[in-house]
Amino acid sequence: MPTPLGTRLTAIICGRWTAWLVLLAAASFSALVIGFAGDPRTGDDPTGALPEAAESVQVAELRRQLPGGQLNPALVVYSRDGVPLTAADDAAITADRAAFARDAVGDVGPPVYAPDRTAALVAVPLPAEIDIERLGEIVDRLRTEARDGLPAGATAELTGGAGFTADVAAAFDGANVTLLAATVAVVAALLLITYRSPWLWLVPLAVVGTADVVSNGLIAIVSRAVDLRIDPSTTGIVDVLVFGAGTNYALLLIARYREELRREADRRRALRRALGSAGPAITASALTVVLSLLTLLAAVLANDRAIGVAGAVGITTAMLYGLIVLPAALSVCGRGLFWPFVPRPGQPDPTRSGIWARAGALVSRRPRTVLAGSLLLLAVLATGLLDARIGLSKTEQFRVSAESIDGLATLSRSFPPGAADPVIVVADAARAPAVLAAVETVDGVASARPAGGTDDLAVVEVVLRAEPDSAESYRVIRDLRATLGSVPEADALVGGSVAENLDTRDAALRDLRVVVPLVLVMVLAVLIVLLRSIVAPLILVGTVVATFFAALGAATTLFTQVLGYPALDTSVPLLAFLFLVALGVDYNIFLTTRAREEAAVDGTRQGMRTALAVTGGVITSAGVLLAAVFTVLGVLPLVTLTEIGVIVGFGVLLDTLLVRTLLVPAIAMVLGRRFWWPSALARRRVPEPAPVPVGADPMPGRHADAGG
Template identity: 40%
Template sequence: MSDLAEHERSGTDLSKGAPPPDASPPPPRRRQPWFVWAVGIAGIVFFLVGLVGMPFEGKLGEVQKNDNAAWLPGSAESTKVDTESQKFQSIATIPGFVVYERDGGLTDADKAKITEDLAKFAEIPGIAADQITQPQFSKDDSVATVTVPLIGKDGEEEVDGEQLGETEDAVIDTAREGAPDGLEVLPAGPGGLLVAFVEVFGALDGQLLLAAGVVVILILLVVYRSPVLWFYPLFSSLLALGASALVIYPLAKNEWLTLNGQSQGILSVVVIGAGTDYALLLVSRYREELHNHARSLDAMVTAWKGAAPAIAASGTTVILGLLCLALGELNSNKSLGPVCAIGIACTVLIMLFFLPVFLLSAALPGRLLGLVVRRFRGASGRWLFWPRIPRFDQRADVSTHGAWARFAEGVSRRRRLGWVSTAALLLVCVAFLPFLRTEGLSTMDSFTSEPDAIVGQKLYDANFDAGAGAPAVITASADKADEVIAAAAKVPGVATGPGAICVQPDYAKISQLIASGAISPADLGGAGCAPEQLQVQPIDGRIIIDANIVYRYDTDEADATVQRIRDAVHAVPGADAMVGGSTAINHDVLAASRHDRNLVIPIVLVVIMIVLGALLRALVAPLLLMLTVVLSFAASLGVSALMFNYVFDFANADPAFPLFAFVFLVALGIDYNIFLMTRVREETLVHGTQSGITRGLSVTGGVITSAGIVLAATFAVLAVLPLVSLAQVGFTVAFGVLLDTIIVRSILVPALSHEIGKKIWWPSKLAKTAD
């Protein structure tokens, strides 16, 4: 799996106590340059920053926003409606239902319990007590439902996901407490489904960290073949995660960026995966240099100088690619980029400054160990690599022996067969790309499991008006209200009958009247619109209207209905009507996702191309790398389409899915090509292009393959979570990283580079001088 073990073929047995006869004597101790002290001091500082930030990882859930409305840009029509609605209602609610069900029919005791619950629900903090409705019963009298809306916003203060979850749990606990045996109580509606998402995201980070940590430990044990060394990159990655949380938490708390459960979960995976990758590159180079230097410090200085440019370039490429997401419209996309970019930046700093100090700190326990165990005498910090400890023997060149050297020679000899066959394989995978469906997921299709809210929603849909509780919300000129209502009433998919389209009730006034005893909640249960005196009054010449839809708010049919409503009311002269509500929010989110996908992907390509050109000082090589990575990305989507449709049986994918997959696959996938081609260029300067390609692949093959397996495994952890969107991103990125690492970087890129020859460095001087 790794080329780390290849060094050991040239090592010596420590028990013999002395280096081989051909080894040069240790050089005289010399004064280290200033940057060594700078790296050491910076390492200590970043260690303290990461340590302080660790507690903030658990607090990130407090500043998450998982509702679609928080993700939308201010220019979206549904956002404008939401803003205008706040003038009419100081409290914004999220519709929610409690569903009661008994096989064979509800008993009198069940109905009495439901009636008692109404008063108890009104006393729960976070519930809009004035909007609780009287129970509705199904035709067969086996199911009942009560509308219990959650307060999502009170004035300017938004209720966070954790509070919403606690409120919904209190409602369901109240309904279940003292329920007769056999009476099932379930949540439903947008509120219940939103809380189901919040609860999944709340448990997400801990589960991901545990699963990713276990996976990384197992892989590093195999790669390093050491029972100790795995701890160093993993602990460093956890410090990077702590440092990231320390930066992200205040930004999210002060609403300078929007953090949601998805971005927090992906942050953990990106930091651990990328951190382990960077650590593998540094540790591999360090181990290589330990064969060339008697002192660990000298070996680390040389290794740092060799690995740091590639790690810094890789991190810069990923950061710039992620920051391109900030150019999009959707707040979730705009913030995912900065969130993960902060994570990568912290990871690069920790791996470049803390990890070297951490590895060198092993010298002290190494000396103590040598006092006790003769085998470790003189090993100093090298004991970390036990049982295959690298010795100072000046025989570290793995480019001429080992499995990867033989593989690289084979690629050189069969270059044309290599790139033609791998390109053909990738094109076959790309052929399945048209089968990828990205029209968006309904809430019901967003879970791979079946939480209580999904079970409750299915019961509700089967027995009641599926569109109740989540109407289309229309704002319009007050003097055109009747015309707008008439236009909306003619739209197919809008509910008919009394109370289907009404000026919104004034819930504050209704609450006051109920509190004074002037009316009772039972007086509000009749059909039809609220009396005019209980409706909201025009503000600044505007009015707000609710239009019930016959379909559940997150279905394709509801989406089509809202678009027809918009067309109808926009056509009313002088009404200046706009349509919002839950369905309209979903529609605008999907539209913004498509816009961001089409905008950001080309920009990311251009940015990465510029970075690669500056790094490799050429145009042909960066163009080759970009073309191969894009081909690998398209092939990954093609395979994903087959897996999603015919193996996992997912209903659909979000329009943002290709964008997320692209950013992570291209930005992270280009890392391995950077690691390869920077080493190829380094070798080319000494040995020429053809030999440089072979030697570069020989030296980097094992460590890059190991890094790719680690990154793929950490992203694969997402695929076991109960959310379809994360499972899709996890599978595609994991598969794409393996495809890029094993096929593209190991065969396609080196074979094409051999075929092109020294022209790959055009227009730099290497294109003329390297043979």
């Protein structure tokens, strides 16, 4: 039952004149945020995502204090398709060194040749603290200078930290605009198909689009206030979240509004009823997502925390615009907005004889068979996890070609695999000889040499035999740390980009272990409060977790067997779980809250069938739309975002078409009134309905004695 305050608020939002005031206030607020928000706080430090206690972060901080520690080298690799470089190539390299000096900080050292002369490496020292746009300009100029004047058959590729950073920035240049355009196009097309009206789709699209722009502004304000770094991938994820969730809320509200218009001649009264009925479910749904996202504050990776805060701001904005601005816009537009399919009192409800009513009848006839079949299918899909591998190397993270990646591959063919990305050891200078000797005893070390330092600190560069970011390289890093930890009074620390990636992987696994239980507890608590039950929430959470494992298994098979991705990125399991559980439980909330409403009159069996019949169409539309929107993440250049998009997209479809349509109703019909234990509905004894015969009307109408 709506509260008196809720009734007054809906009256204001949907009122004849007050709706205009609501829209005016919303427009003013939106303009204020958009006009004064500015840009979010960003950061390019590769160790910025790690906690300060991470060993690689401590090494990076110490190196900044050393001579040359403020440098970020660009590595230019010269090669000739596997054959030795010529004298003409040597002359071109010498000329390039002179050209590189114009952008270098300090001297450009002599080239380092591979033992077989199939490649040469020139290191160009660049400033580490530099604007990303400026870095991109320098890298582009160096690449042009390296290629100009090369003899025929020779190639030059710029890689290293500077090249990789510039390529990441270039890959995202305009990518978020493309993502936003693709998202808007997908949402517009699906809304047009759903409503079959030439203008109804414009209203929710305009409201959700405004909410997205406003949420980005609010995120920028929050990021500067709490020193939160927002990278382009976070922005892309939040755009998808806002459009997906916001459009879902609009679909559910408009569907309930259409339903009420078939019963009520006064369209504003119908809108108030729709908002009063759908509002609590939408609020509970959004609250579930927001609280789930905020569990990421318990993560140690700063990127995860940023996604949590930014996503929570985005979902909250989408909910408020969906519950305040959208109803006000519908109020001023009138019933004709639905043309040519204008709902009017007395029209038959098409949901009572459609496909979802027939699905409910099927489940009610054979609930145990449907239950067993659904669980078997989920189990089969989850078997793909048997081949799952976690962790992408730096060279595996792009879906598009990048010169920095190609350069690393060229280096690894002529030099030891770890030459382009040496491990950095920092230790007490007085113990430098002992540290160097200990490093050389570790299996997997190709070479080690002193690399400067101060009177207090010594730096050792260690080249590994293993490919960077491989399981073997991580094993060597762990062995180095264990070995150096036993050198007395050395205070040795192991860092470098390979160590940073290992620390990131370990932190991601730690976050997975910590955040997943928090998400499950949070979702369970919201469901218990909403449904006033314990059994139903436990079942709903269990089905969503099963959906996650099935989606992750199926997607892993797709990635490894079809798309050729070698592994899941370290951040994918946690973020995919979070989005799929938080968003997937939405549809079960919408189904079970309606089933509870109907069960109070007709009992559990008939109530679940009615709920499935009347919510099936809109929930399926919402699920298809959300899946499509998440899949659009694939337009971004990172494998990580493609993996998240595919897993969540497929999982939402699985949840919409299988779990919500068949599995949950089947469980409810098997359990009957026990599904609602310990609420009052569980104590209500009502005769069970007879199974619906094949060919009979699947929704014969309400029966006060039907359902258990």
